[in-house]
Amino acid sequence: MKIKCRTISRGVAEGEVLLTNDAISFLGNVEPETGEVVEPQHQLYGQSIAGKVLVFPHGKGSTVGSYVIYQLFKNGVAPAAMINLESEPIVAVGAIISEVPLVDRLEKDPYKILKNGDMVVVNSTEAFVELRNE
């Protein structure tokens, strides 16, 4: 199944879905050395976002979050791709400078059609997300 979306950061990546209903403040919520979510109140606490297709509603918090995404990239623990309901500038900038594909505004609600562990391709260059495991 292919789902159309809006391109924010171009690129193509495949990976396993890791989904959260919580917004993410990359500064403070995520450890840049490991990609682990370190905020105890966060739904993904204790899990690693490294190599995942990270689905979250939107970013929040400090503008330094863009640089944290870049640190994740430089440390080899960035998400493979990211899917938002509605991207905002902090995550958009972080994804663009880190060459992490980022999309938002999927034509179907990602929380209704995706679940943890699904294999998806995020083709941001051509503005679609493809669910592979069906």
Ligand SMILES: C/C(=C\C(=O)O)CCOP(=O)(O)O
């Ligand atoms: C650049 C900033 C702090 C630093 O150098 O560590 C300011 C960030 O401001 P926010 O209001 O957190 O975006």
